[in-house]
Each structure stands twice: as structure tokens, then as C-alpha cells.
Amino acid sequence: MSETKTLTLARAINEGLRRSLENDPKVLLMGEDIGALGGVFRVTDGLQKDFGEDRVVDTPLAESGILGTAIGLALRGYRPVCEIQFDGFIFPAYDQITTQLAKMGYRSGGKLQVPVVIRVPYGGGIGAVEHHSESPEALFAHTAGLRVVSPSTPQDAFTMIQEAIASPDPVLFFEPKGRYWEKGPVAASGRGEGSTVLDRAQVVRPGTDLTLVAYGPTVATALRVAAAAEQEGRSIEVVDLRSISPLDTATVVESVRRTGRCVVVHEAPTYLGSGAEVAARVTEECFYSLEAPVLRVGGFHTPYPVAKIEHDYLPSLDRVLDAVDRAFAF
Amino acid sequence: MTHHDAADGVSTPPDLPDVAGGPDDAPLLQLVTPAGARVTTPETDAYRERVAHLDAAALRGLYRDMVLTRRFDDEATSLQRQGELGLFAQSKGQEAAQIGSGRALAPQDYVFPSYREHGVSHVRGIDPTARLRLFRGVDHGGWDPTEHNVHLYTLVIGSHALHATGYAMGVQRDGLVGSGDPGRDTAVVTYFGDGATSQGDVNEALVFAAVNNAPVVFFCQNNQWAISEPTTKQSRVPLYRRGGGFGIPSVRVDGNDVLACYAVTAEALERARTGGGPTFVEAFTYRMGAHTTSDDPTKYRSRAQEEYWRRRDPIDRLENLLRAEGAWDDAFAADVAAEADALGERLRDEVRALAAPDPSTMFDHVYATPNAVVEREKAWFADYQQSFEEPAAEVAR
Ligand SMILES: Cc1ncc(C[n+]2csc(CCOP(=O)(O)OP(=O)(O)O)c2C)c(N)n1
Numbered sequence: 001m002s003e004t005k006t007l008t009l010a011r012a013i014n015e016g017l018r019r020s021l022e023n024d025p026k027v028l029l030m031g032e033d034i035g036a037l038g039g040v041f042r043v044t045d046g047l048q049k050d051f052g053e054d055r056v057v058d059t060p061l062a063e064s065g066i067l068g069t070a071i072g073l074a075l076r077g078y079r080p081v082c083e084i085q086f087d088g089f090i091f092p093a094y095d096q097i098t099t100q101l102a103k104m105g106y107r108s109g110g111k112l113q114v115p116v117v118i119r120v121p122y123g124g125g126i127g128a129v130e131h132h133s134e135s136p137e138a139l140f141a142h143t144a145g146l147r148v149v150s151p152s153t154p155q156d157a158f159t160m161i162q163e164a165i166a167s168p169d170p171v172l173f174f175e176p177k178g179r180y181w182e183k184g185p186v187a188a189s190g191r192g193e194g195s196t197v198l199d200r201a202q203v204v205r206p207g208t209d210l211t212l213v214a215y216g217p218t219v220a221t222a223l224r225v226a227a228a229a230e231q232e233g234r235s236i237e238v239v240d241l242r243s244i245s246p247l248d249t250a251t252v253v254e255s256v257r258r259t260g261r262c263v264v265v266h267e268a269p270t271y272l273g274s275g276a277e278v279a280a281r282v283t284e285e286c287f288y289s290l291e292a293p294v295l296r297v298g299g300f301h302t303p304y305p306v307a308k309i310e311h312d313y314l315p316s317l318d319r320v321l322d323a324v325d326r327a328f329a330f
Numbered sequence: 331m332t333h334h335d336a337a338d339g340v341s342t343p344p345d346l347p348d349v350a351g352g353p354d355d356a357p358l359l360q361l362v363t364p365a366g367a368r369v370t371t372p373e374t375d376a377y378r379e380r381v382a383h384l385d386a387a388a389l390r391g392l393y394r395d396m397v398l399t400r401r402f403d404d405e406a407t408s409l410q411r412q413g414e415l416g417l418f419a420q421s422k423g424q425e426a427a428q429i430g431s432g433r434a435l436a437p438q439d440y441v442f443p444s445y446r447e448h449g450v451s452h453v454r455g456i457d458p459t460a461r462l463r464l465f466r467g468v469d470h471g472g473w474d475p476t477e478h479n480v481h482l483y484t485l486v487i488g489s490h491a492l493h494a495t496g497y498a499m500g501v502q503r504d505g506l507v508g509s510g511d512p513g514r515d516t517a518v519v520t521y522f523g524d525g526a527t528s529q530g531d532v533n534e535a536l537v538f539a540a541v542n543n544a545p546v547v548f549f550c551q552n553n554q555w556a557i558s559e560p561t562t563k564q565s566r567v568p569l570y571r572r573g574g575g576f577g578i579p580s581v582r583v584d585g586n587d588v589l590a591c592y593a594v595t596a597e598a599l600e601r602a603r604t605g606g607g608p609t610f611v612e613a614f615t616y617r618m619g620a621h622t623t624s625d626d627p628t629k630y631r632s633r634a635q636e637e638y639w640r641r642r643d644p645i646d647r648l649e650n651l652l653r654a655e656g657a658w659d660d661a662f663a664a665d666v667a668a669e670a671d672a673l674g675e676r677l678r679d680e681v682r683a684l685a686a687p688d689p690s691t692m693f694d695h696v697y698a699t700p701n702a703v704v705e706r707e708k709a710w711f712a713d714y715q716q717s718f719e720e721p722a723a724e725v726a727r
Contacts, residue, residue, distance in 0.1 A: 036630040037558035060528035060564050061487055061556050089486060092530060127416040130470050131485050271703055300711070301703045302696045307416050307467025308686030312711075322714065 004187045010043050010180040012154035013119075015188065016161035017044065017081065021051050024079060027165055030057040030066055031083030031119075040085055041121055041180055063093035067118070071101055074114040079165055087122040088131025094139075101170045102145030116170045117161075121177035122150075123217040123267050124314055127307040134304050135268035140172045141245035141277075148245040149198055150174040150216035154184040156197070156242060163198040171198075174244075176217035201248035203255060207237030210261035210327055213252055213278055215241040218265040218315055225320045234328070244274045252278060253285045260291040261327045265315050270298035292330035295323045356568035358584040358614050359594060364642050366650025377593035384589070386657035392433060392588050393652060394666050396425040396645045399449040401670035402458055403619070405677045406465065410623040414681055415465045419446040423586075423618030426644030427551050428521075429453060430591025431613070434599055435519065436512070438479070440501075442494035442520040445483040450521065454478045458673065459680040468684050487522070488529030491548065494520035495535045498546035498602070507545045508605030517602035519547040519595070525556025527572060528564045536576040536610070545602035547595065548573070548610045551585060553617035558630040573610030585615030586644040589651075616642070690715070 007015065020027045029044060035058040038045030048056035059066050063084060070080035084090045090097075097118065104114045124133030141148045147169050151157040157175070164171040204219065205226050214222040219240045226236035237255050241248065256262045262282050264275035279294035297315040305313050360369050361377060370378070384392075403420040410418040421428060428449025435441070435453070443450055451461050456473050463469035464483060471482040484490035498518040501507060506516040526532050527550060539546050552569055554561055561569070573580030579601070583594045591613055598609035616639040620627050627636075652658040693708035 032556070033558040035558070037626075038629070040557070040624070058559050058563050061525035061559070062528040062530060064530050065528065091486075127467060129417055129464060129467065129485060300693065300707045301701075302692050302707075303470070305689075305692040306469060306687065309689040309692055310467075312689035313692060318718075319714070322717075 004185050006183050007154045007158070007186045008181050008183050009151070009154045009157050009176070010041055012158040012184075012186050013043050013161050013175065014045060014047070015186070016158045017047060018050075020079075020081070020162050020165045021047065021055060024165075026077060027079045027081065028055045028057060028073070029081045029083065030059050030070060032059060032061055032066075032085050034058060034083050039083060041177065043119070043121075043175070043180075044083065063089060063091075064096050067093040067096035067101065067116070070116045071096065071104070071114055074116050075104075075112060079115050079117075081117040081119060081165055084118060084120045086128075086132045087120055087134040087136055090118075090120055090136065093118075097140065097146070097170075097172075098143045102143045104145075105169070106145055113168045114170055115165075115168050117164045117167075117173055118171070119161075119173045119175060121180070122174045123176050123178050124304060124310050125178040125217070127310075129307070130304065133307075133310065135174075135266065135299065137172070137174050137244050138268055138273045141274055145170070146245065147171045147199070147243065148174065149243045150176060151242065152176065152179070152204075152214075152216055152219035152240050154182075154186045156240075158186045158188065159197050160242070167198065174216060178217050179220060182220070197242075199243035199246050199248060201239050201241045201243070201251035203237060203251070204240045205236070205238040207235040207259065209235045209259055210263065210324060211237045211239055211252070211255040211259045212320070212324075213239045213241060213262060213264045213275075215244060215266065217267055221315060221317060221320060222265055224317055225324065228317065228321060229324055234324070236324070241278075247274075247277060247281070249281050249285070252282060256282050256286045256294075257289045260289055262286075262290070262294045263297060263320065263323045263327055264294065265297045265320055266299075267314055268299055269301050270296040271301045273298055292327040295327055297323045356570065356582050358582055359590050360584040360587050361589040361593060362587050362647060362651050364586075364647050364650075366647060366652075366654045368651075377590065377597070380593040380596045381589045384592070386652075386655065389648070389652060389655075389657055390662055392429055392592075393645070393648050394669070395429040395433070395449065395452060396588065396648065397666050397670055398673055399425045399429065399452050400645060401673050402448055402452065402461075402677070405674040406462055407619070407623060409462070409678065409681050410465070415462060415623075416467045417622055417624060418462075418465050419622045420617075420619040421446045421448045423616045423639065423644070424551055424553055425449050426588035426647070427549075427585040427591050427613040427615050430588040431519065431521075431549055431595040431611075434592050434595035436517070436599070436603075438506075438514065438516045439599065440494075440497055440516065440518045441480045442490040442497070442518065443480060443483055444487075444490065444522050444526070445485055447483070447521050451478075451480060454480045456480060458677055459684070462677070462681050463684060466681060466684050468687055488526040488531040488535075491520050491522055491526070491529075491532045491535035492538070494518050495539045495542075495544050495546050495608075498539065498544035498608075499542050501545055502542070507603060512603070515603035517545045517547060517599040519549055519599070521549045521551060523556060524550060524552040524554065524561045524569060525559065525564055526550070527569055536573070536578060536608075539608035540576045540578050543605070543607035545605075546608045547598040547602055548578075548608065549595065550610065550612045552612050552614050553585075554615075555617050555621065555627075555631070557621045557625060558627075568612065570610060570612035576610075578608050578610045579606075580610040580612070582612045582614060585613030586642055586647060588644060588648055615644070618643070
């Protein structure tokens with residue numbers, strides 16, 4: 001009974017949450033302003049009305065409290081899906097996430113499971129004030145025990161949120177807020193292809209000369225770069241990682257072995273960022289296939305700047321094209 | 331705590347029912363009724379003394395402060411609507427709480443605001459345009475905190491309550507508490523909302539302040555809403571009662587009564603400066619506008635509630651008082667209105683003129699010392715910028 005609709009990415013997540021709430025009575029949503037308001041981005045719009053205040057819970061304004069109690073609920077058999085209102089406000093909960101949530105399963109020798117999902121609208125480009133545009137995914141990917149994923153399309157958003165909720169592991173679900181309003185087709189049939197979707201990278205555009213690796217908000221940029229480069233006769237393959245931890249190294253390596261060049265793009269600072277991990281893996285595994293060093297395009301080693309100059313910080317079409325040129329110049 | 335006893339002794343005005351659905355079962359200290367009459371119960375004696383020196387001219391000064399703050403809000407909101415600001419958070423409705431508490435401060439006192447303390451900023455002399463730099467997206471701060479003794483606005487809810495407490499602990503170590511010299515003794519005040527009281531940081535701040543007897547005043551503006559969540563989602567008891575559990579004298583004041591806010595703050599500041607330690611003030615008020623310009627309050631609150639509070643506008647209350655005491659005159663009102671118009675005009679011009687900073691400044695002040703990573707990236711960025719400028723310049727020629 002497959003049915004394809006055109007949905008925004010935000011709406012696709014909403015539909016995915018709705019499915020999960022319908023299919024599993026243990027699923028519950030918790031967060032600030034997610035009820036009557038439907039969240040500040042309206043991702044949970046209408047869900048409290050349909051599922052009630054016990055399943056879609058407006059919490060006190062306390063992130064450590066949200067995550068700490070979610071851990072307790074998960075220990076009691078529930079599957080809490082926590083919304084953090086903005087990327088920069090996850091840090092009051094950082095302690096609970098990294099010292100407790102990530103390590104429960106390990107410490108108990110596998111006897112405990114804490115299937116908590118943390119939804120985080122992240123990334124910039126929306127002209128916001130400080131703490132509303134950050135990309136802290138590497139901080140979480142560096143912590144063993146957490147899965148860190150980010151969808152780039154409405155279809156993936158719809159499927160991946162359901163996979164994340166079904167996962168027995170804690171999942172950081174980073175939502176590219178700058179892409180919330182972009183529309184795409186969503187085949188709303190079932191839960192997708194099982195857990196593979198959550199951590200399998202996908203070639204979203206085939207090419208032969210260079211591999212652009214991106215995830216979340218930068219996948220759309222990478223596709224625009226590939227289209228622009230095509231005008232210059234360059235065939236660029238775009239790989240959407242989907243999962244930052246674990247990393248689907250095999251898909252990336254297979255691609256770079258064919259193309260011989262690799263540029264990694266993300267909004268977070270490049271310094272010690274997830275692109276560094278990709279670059280190191282590619283260098284280790286594709287050394288003899290590489291025509292150029294693996295290059296990275298991302299944010300700088302500065303706090304996220306003020307809105308009026310954020311476009312000089314973010315990996316723009318021009319900055320990625322510049323890196324592509326440099327990769328071809330070797 | 332004797333302090334809430336004192337506040338508890340004041341009866342709830344009959345025209346302040348619990349329409350917000352918030353914990354409103356505690357009385358509010360009030361010195362002026364919404365109709366503009368002075369409250370003269372024996373329980374308010376001590377607080378009335380604290381405002382006894384405010385003569386007609388001083389009351390008109392408070393009125394002027396509140397009107398200018400209101401105009402600042404309205405102007406900034408329309409600038410946001412015109413696309414000149416990325417976002418704005420109004421203080422509309424909270425002017426009495428901010429001006430009353432702000433005017434009770436001594437110059438040497440230090441303020442740690444949240445992000446809608448425009449009335450307090452006004453009182454401390456922060457340039458109105460500077461206050462909008464953050465919201466325009468040209469600056470993360472906007473003013474020199476040490477020049478005004480006002481820390482930068484803090485956007486992470488509740489973080490700054492700890493900074494205020496630590497700062498107060500520093501003041502204490504510096505011997506600026508209880509020295510007996512009112513020109514030297516210093517208090518610290520931090521402002522936050524009802525929602526913020528749920529944060530661990532605010533609770534930890536109360537712990538540190540209490541055990542260190544720090545000279546800090548926690549000024550909670552309970553505007554009844556944390557974005558869409560009413561105070562009942564944060565607490566089952568009136569917020570001021572939380573203070574008692576930490577061993578901190580606490581008082582609940584009518585936040586729309588500028589004189590009452592002045593009086594409780596003056597008392598709390600004096601306690602802090604003289605070595606009496608922290609105070610928790612809950613100023614019960616109402617956020618008349620949206621949470622920010624991105625918020626849609628029609629999704630979660632009723633028109634009736636908004637209308638109820640519109641009729642309890644703190645500025646109208648002070649006007650009523652001025653009129654009742656024969657301290658109102660139309661020429662004065664016209665002067666204030668003209669000053670507000672001039673402020674509006676000035677804001678429109680100056681805000682529009684606030685240009686984006688040079689993008690290369692994003693690499694400045696990341697560290698106080700030279701940093702190899704930042705310098706390398708800054709140099710790369712300069713080269714990259716240059717690569718665009720050269721061909722463009724050729725075209726121009
Ligand atoms: C740690 C943190 N979490 C979430 C937010 C998003 N947020 C901004 S303001 C706000 C509500 C604050 O309510 P309250 O403390 O009552 O202050 P008010 O805005 O009403 O003055 C929220 C949830 C934030 N800024 N910081």
C-alpha cells in the first residue's frame with residue numbers, strides 16, 4: 001500500500017514520528033514547547049492533539065532533566081524521543097548524554113538498553129542569533145556508544161526517524177534546520193529496508209572524476225556543486241553519509257577508488273571534525289588510487305559568527321567549487 | 331524565612347485572579363493598585379519607606395523610563411518586521427519590573443541580564459542602538475560590559491545565574507560587602523524568567539549563593555510563559571517559595587507595580603551589600619507580546635488572557651498614580667511622547683546604518699593569544715577573498 005506524497009523535510013519527520021507513536025505504545029515524545037505549539041519549528045505539530053499529553057510531553061525548561069529522565073524512562077521500557085530546541089542548547093544535557101546514556105549498555109555488560117532518540121535541529125544559514133546555528137555532531141560522534149545520524153531528504157528523514165526510534169541504541173538525530181522547508185517525495189510505505197538505512201551511506205549522484213562526501217544540510221550544496229562542475233566537463237559523484245557514527249567507510253572507499261579524488265563538506269568546523277575522520281580513512285584505504293590529497297570544506301575554528309557574515313563561514317557553492325578546482329589542480 | 335511572612339501578610343488584590351493557569355495562590359506585595367491608589371496596609375510599611383523619597387519628579391522619571399522602554403520595544407519589533415533585525419525579544423509588559431528594580435541599583439552594582447532586559451539596559455545607560463546589534467546579527471554582544479556594569483545578554487537559559495553568583499563571590503572576596511561604605515559596597519543582580527527556574531544552573535546558583543552568603547539578588551520575572559509553556563509546567567508552587575528551600579529570603583512582588591518592584595529590590599540590594607546574603611525575588615508580571623518575533627502566541631494562549639493583562643498595563647498604572655496624586659501634567663506627557671518619537675526615529679536611522687562587519691573579523695578574538703589554527707585559516711580566507719576581488723576589479727576598470 002505504497003503511497004507517495006510530497007512533503008517538506010519537517011513534515012516528513014512529523015509523519016515518521018506519528019507512525020512510531022501509532023506503532024509502538026512505548027514511544028513517547030518529550031521536549032520544550034512540543035505540545036500546543038508543535039515545537040518552535042512545528043516538527044511535532046498536531047501530535048499532542050492526537051496522542052495526548054502523556055505521549056507528547058511538554059517538559060520543564062531543563063535539558064539535563066529531559067535527558068536524565070529519558071534515560072530512566074528507557075530503563076523502564078519506554079522509547080523516549082527527546083527534542084532539543086536548538087543545537088546550542090544541548091550542552092546542559094551533554095553530561096547525561098556522554099557520561100550516562102552512551103555508556104549504560106556497556107557498563108551493564110549488555111544487560112541494559114537505553115533506546116533514547118535525541119532530535120536536534122542543527123546548522124546555520126537561517127539568520128539566527130548565537131547558539132542557534134551550530135553543528136556539534138563531532139562532539140557526540142567522538143563518544144562511543146552513541147549513534148549519530150543526519151538525514152538530507154524528506155524520504156530519508158521519514159524513514160530514518162523511525163529507524164532511530166526502533167534502534168536499541170541511543171541515537172543523536174541531527175535535523176538540518178536550514179532544509180526543514182525543502183520538499184521532496186516520500187513513499188510512506190512501512191519502515192524502509194530495516195536498520196541498514198540508518199547507517200548506510202548512499203551515492204546520491206553518480207560520477208567518475210571526484211567524490212564529494214556530505215551529509216545533512218550540505219548534501220544539497222554538494223549536488224549543486226556537481227551540477228555546476230558538469231558545465232566544466234567534470235563528473236562528480238556525491239555520497240550522502242547519512243550516518244556520522246558509525247561511518248559507512250566501504251561506500252566512500254568504493255567511490256573514491258573509482259574517482260581518485262575526494263572532497264568532504266560539512267558545516268561544522270573542519271578542525272578535528274568528522275571530515276578529518278573521513279579524510280584519514282580514505283587516505284589509509286585508497287592511497288594508491290588518489291590523484292590528490294583529500295580536501296575538506298567546512299566551518300572555521302571560530303565560534304559560529306554573527307548572522308550578517310555567516311555565509312562567509314558556511315561551505316558555500318563557491319568554496320566547495322574552489323576545493324574541487326584545487327583537487328583537480330594536483 | 332521572615333521575608334515571605336512579610337509578603338504573605340499582604341492580601342491578594344481581588345482583581346488579579348489566576349487567569350494564566352499559573353501558580354497564583356500566593357499574595358503579591360503591592361504598593362500601588364492597578365487603579366493608581368497607594369496601598370497603605372501596616373504590612374507594607376517597611377516597603378513604603380523604601381519609596382518614600384521618590385517625589386513627583388522621580389515618579390515622572392520612572393514613567394519616562396517605562397515609556398521609552400516601550401517605544402524601544404515597538405520600534406525594534408517593526409524594524410524586525412521590515413527585515414532590519416533577524417529577531418527581537420520584547421520586554422513589553424515587564425517595564426515596571428525592569429525599571430523598578432533597575433532604578434534601585436547603585437552605580438557600582440553589577441547586572442547579569444537574560445535577553446529581554448531592555449528596561450534594565452536603558453536604566454544603565456546602554457545605547458539603544460547598541461542593544462540591537464545582537465538582534466541585527468552584526469555583533470554577539472553590543473556594548474562594553476565593564477563600562478555599564480551590565481554583562482552581555484545571555485541566550486542559554488539560566489547560565490548567567492551562576493556567573494552572577496561567582497561574580498558576587500568575587501565582590502565578597504574583594505571586601506566590598508558590609509564595609510559600611512554605601513558608595514563602595516556592591517551587590518550583583520541577575521535576571522531570568524520563570525522557565526529558567528527549572529534549569530540545573532539556576533538551582534546550582536541558588537546553592538552556591540546560599541552556602542557562600544553571596545551578595546546576589548535573583549530577580550525572576552515570572553511573565554507566566556516560557557515560550558508556549560505556562561508556569562505550571564515548571565513548578566507546582568509559586569516560584570518565590572523555591573528560595574526558602576535553599577535558605578534564601580524570598581519575596582513575591584506585583585511585577586506590574588513599579589514602586590513595589592523598586593522597594594523589594596532596594597531591600598534585597600541592601601541585604602546583599604551589608605552582608606546579609608542572597609535574596610530571591612519573584613516579580614509576577616505578564617509578557618504582553620510574543621516570546622520573540624518568531625513566536626506565534628495564538629497557538630497557545632487566549633485573547634481573553636491577553637486582554638485581561640492589557641488592562642493591567644504597568645505604564646497605565648503609573649499614569650493613574652500620577653494623576654491621582656496631581657503629579658500628572660499634559661505638557662510632561664507631551665514631552666515624553668516627543669522624546670519617544672525621537673528615540674524611534676533615531677533607532678530607525680541608526681539600525682539601518684549598522685553594516686555587516688568585515689567577514690575577516692570572524693577570526694578576531696577567538697583567543698587572547700596568537701593561535702596557529704586560527705591564523706592559518708584566516709590567511710587562507712584572505713587569499714580566498716582576494717581570488718574574487720581581482721577579476722571583479724578588472725571588470726570595474
Ligand atoms: C538552555 C536553553 N534551552 C532552550 C532555549 C530556548 N528558549 C529560549 S527562551 C525560552 C523560554 C524562556 O522562558 P523563561 O525562562 O520563562 O523566560 P522568558 O523568555 O519568558 O523571559 C526557551 C525555551 C534556550 N535559550 N536555552
